[in-house]
Amino acid sequence: MATAFDKDTSASSDDAGPNPRNGDHGNAASGAPGWAELTKRIAKRSNTRTLAGLWPNWDASGAPLRWGVAAASGEPVADSLQGLTLLAAGQSLPKRLRIDFQAAALDFCESLGSPGLEGTDQVEVLAWAYALPELTGRLREATWWEVLNRLQTLQHAAAEQASPDSLAHLLLGGELGLVLSWRLADVPSCKALVNDAAGAAIGWFDQGDDSVDTALMRAGVTTRLALAAGLRTQALLKAAAKRKLKASQTSVLWDLATWAAATTNPDGTAVFSAAARGAVREDIRTEGLLLTAAAELDPESLTPAVKAALGQSNSRGRLAWQVSLPEPTLNSEAARFAVMLPEWDVRRGRVHIDYRDEAFRLQVHAGRPMLLDGQWQITITSDGEELAPRGPWTEVCQHTDDDVHYLELEQSWTGDVVVQRQIMVVRDDRCVLLADAVISKDGSPPTRLEYSSRWAVDAGIQSDPEADTWEVIMGDSKPRALALPLSLPEWRVGPRAGAFGVGTDGALELTMQGSNNLYAPLWLDFERSRFVKPRTWRQLTVAEFLRIVTPDEAIAFRVEAGPDQWLIYRSLIGRISRTALGKNLVADFYCGRFDPEDGYAEELVTVDNDPDDAE
Numbered sequence: 001m002a003t004a005f006d007k008d009t010s011a012s013s014d015d016a017g018p019n020p021r022n023g024d025h026g027n028a029a030s031g032a033p034g035w036a037e038l039t040k041r042i043a044k045r046s047n048t049r050t051l052a053g054l055w056p057n058w059d060a061s062g063a064p065l066r067w068g069v070a071a072a073s074g075e076p077v078a079d080s081l082q083g084l085t086l087l088a089a090g091q092s093l094p095k096r097l098r099i100d101f102q103a104a105a106l107d108f109c110e111s112l113g114s115p116g117l118e119g120t121d122q123v124e125v126l127a128w129a130y131a132l133p134e135l136t137g138r139l140r141e142a143t144w145w146e147v148l149n150r151l152q153t154l155q156h157a158a159a160e161q162a163s164p165d166s167l168a169h170l171l172l173g174g175e176l177g178l179v180l181s182w183r184l185a186d187v188p189s190c191k192a193l194v195n196d197a198a199g200a201a202i203g204w205f206d207q208g209d210d211s212v213d214t215a216l217m218r219a220g221v222t223t224r225l226a227l228a229a230g231l232r233t234q235a236l237l238k239a240a241a242k243r244k245l246k247a248s249q250t251s252v253l254w255d256l257a258t259w260a261a262a263t264t265n266p267d268g269t270a271v272f273s274a275a276a277r278g279a280v281r282e283d284i285r286t287e288g289l290l291l292t293a294a295a296e297l298d299p300e301s302l303t304p305a306v307k308a309a310l311g312q313s314n315s316r317g318r319l320a321w322q323v324s325l326p327e328p329t330l331n332s333e334a335a336r337f338a339v340m341l342p343e344w345d346v347r348r349g350r351v352h353i354d355y356r357d358e359a360f361r362l363q364v365h366a367g368r369p370m371l372l373d374g375q376w377q378i379t380i381t382s383d384g385e386e387l388a389p390r391g392p393w394t395e396v397c398q399h400t401d402d403d404v405h406y407l408e409l410e411q412s413w414t415g416d417v418v419v420q421r422q423i424m425v426v427r428d429d430r431c432v433l434l435a436d437a438v439i440s441k442d443g444s445p446p447t448r449l450e451y452s453s454r455w456a457v458d459a460g461i462q463s464d465p466e467a468d469t470w471e472v473i474m475g476d477s478k479p480r481a482l483a484l485p486l487s488l489p490e491w492r493v494g495p496r497a498g499a500f501g502v503g504t505d506g507a508l509e510l511t512m513q514g515s516n517n518l519y520a521p522l523w524l525d526f527e528r529s530r531f532v533k534p535r536t537w538r539q540l541t542v543a544e545f546l547r548i549v550t551p552d553e554a555i556a557f558r559v560e561a562g563p564d565q566w567l568i569y570r571s572l573i574g575r576i577s578r579t580a581l582g583k584n585l586v587a588d589f590y591c592g593r594f595d596p597e598d599g600y601a602e603e604l605v606t607v608d609n610d611p612d613d614a615e
Contacts, residue, residue, distance in 0.1 A: 018581070023044060055231075065088065066085055084128060108150075114316075128151060158176070167215065170233060182194075193544050201236075215259075224270060260291060261305045264309045266368040328427075351364050358393075362434075371461055372458065387417055391428070408420060420436070431524060433591070434522045438520075451513050452513070463502045472502060490501055497512055517573065527529065534562065538557065543580075554576075567581055568607075571587065581594065
């Protein structure tokens with residue numbers, strides 16, 4: 001463990017922060033109480049300032065101090081943190097937790113001398129602060145004061161140096177100072193922290209969206225941690241500083257609660273976190289549930305969202321229930337993290353996207369089961385030369401309405417090539433489009449492109465290619481999805497510009513070849529009622545002023561599954577008036593629901609080449 005600030009915290013107790021030997025504790029000459037008297041005062045005060053009294057509607061066993069830790073670290077809560085939080089809550093330690101707190105305290109103080117303090121480390125710092133009243137009888141006097149000095153130094157450093165929207169500013173600059181001033185008010189230097197700590201905490205809430213974005217920076221795995229800290233700090237502000245947050249400030253907690261619900265998997269684990277269900281049990285169990293505590297912020301809206309995220313939605317009064325829910329799509333451009341929910345009900349599926357670096361990650365649920373889970377990897381060669389990405393993914397266009405959620409991203413590659421990535425959820429139809437357009441720079445010499453894409457499939461899913469067609473059926477004990485590579489012909493026989501199948505590791509693999517520009521879409525159908533009905537897809541003729549355009553200019557498809565049909569169009573060169581399936585199109589991208597009886601296509605989404613204009 002280490003600190004995240006420039007200030008040196010490795011100094012001894014004689015020169016680090018408020019020194020108890022200079023007046024905070026005892027001798028007769030100074031008039032300050034001795035150690036024995038001070039410990040009695042601390043014990044008396046801690047009996048009235050309990051954690052159960054601080055948050056009476058939450059778990060009384062110290063669980064709120066552990067909320068979100070496993071999700072953020074990817075591991076079960078450490079025994080040391082478990083022991084400290086139980087101690088802080090006045091609980092007996094189980095026999096399996098044999099902790100030498102004296103040795104642990106010395107190790108803790110020593111660990112604060114190296115740089116870099118993660119969010120989970122900051123929670124351990126807080127646990128020592130919350131437990132200090134109970135540690136007076138378990139630590140030597142000098143060690144107890146050394147721990148306190150280190151905590152006070154950290155609080156001062158965080159309040160002064162940490163970015164106002166950072167977790168360190170909230171956890172260490174705010175919550176740490178508040179809990180010390182509240183639980184150790186008999187120590188003058190602790191009591192004096194209250195105003196400074198309250199200012200730091202409120203400063204974090206005042207950052208609004210910036211604080212939310214910072215909490216999402218690691219693909220949302222620290223969202224629960226930030227939400228838990230915000231809820232605890234809100235309670236401490238009332239108890240220690242007699243301060244109540246404004247509605248504009250509590251909106252940060254509302255947003256974090258919405259993100260936390262949207263990034264909770266059907267089994268209660270957190271999206272993109274390595275922590276198993278057992279490790280996050282204190283986040284999700286009925287009594288003391290983190291999300292239940294957060295729902296108190298707005299019971300009408302957040303309570304049904306939490307229940308829906310955990311698969312506890314009620315089919316009665318469904319329309320009224322849906323109206324009260326938050327918007328079912330979330331996107332943080334700053335954190336490069338997005339969530340697309342057809343509905344809040346987990347049984348309808350969901351898509352999570354982490355594009356903060358070149359290792360683009362994707363999670364797609366087919367109802368409750370996870371379908372895709374891991375990296376979406378691509379390779380591109382131009383005239384036999386392998387190309388490479390030249391930076392991160394950036395958002396080009398984002399749109400949501402009652403029909404679709406749509407997100408388009410872009411990444412520059414060597415060889416004057418740009419990859420434009422589309423993720424679209426057709427909400428009512430329970431379909432998802434995953435597509436890459438590889439676009440060569442205008443004026444580039446003709447080039448032969450080869451593209452390969454791999455989607456990591458969850459270990460619990462079996463993918464079975466059809467014998468005669470290019471589609472793949474995916475499922476566990478039941479079929480869950482149909483995967484259709486639209487740029488390939490339906491049947492395996494005949495000419496084709498690529499291949500689609502299942503790799504040796506179970507990943508879906510799509511390869512495509514083209515000249516100058518190419519489009520590689522994968523259509524996923526999750527509606528099981530359509531699986532047993534006739535289905536097909538076709539590449540359509542695209543015309544431009546009586547001329548049939550080539551696939552490197554524009555391409556269109558018709559997808560049919562039982563009674564449902566869709567028209568998909570993608571321009572690869574310009575925003576030019578073209579025609580496909582009798583529909584005139586002036587757009588970069590179009591998707592519509594097609595009715596073969598009257599030839600009418602109901603528009604679902606149209607995207608033109610202006611990134612700020614999607615309709």
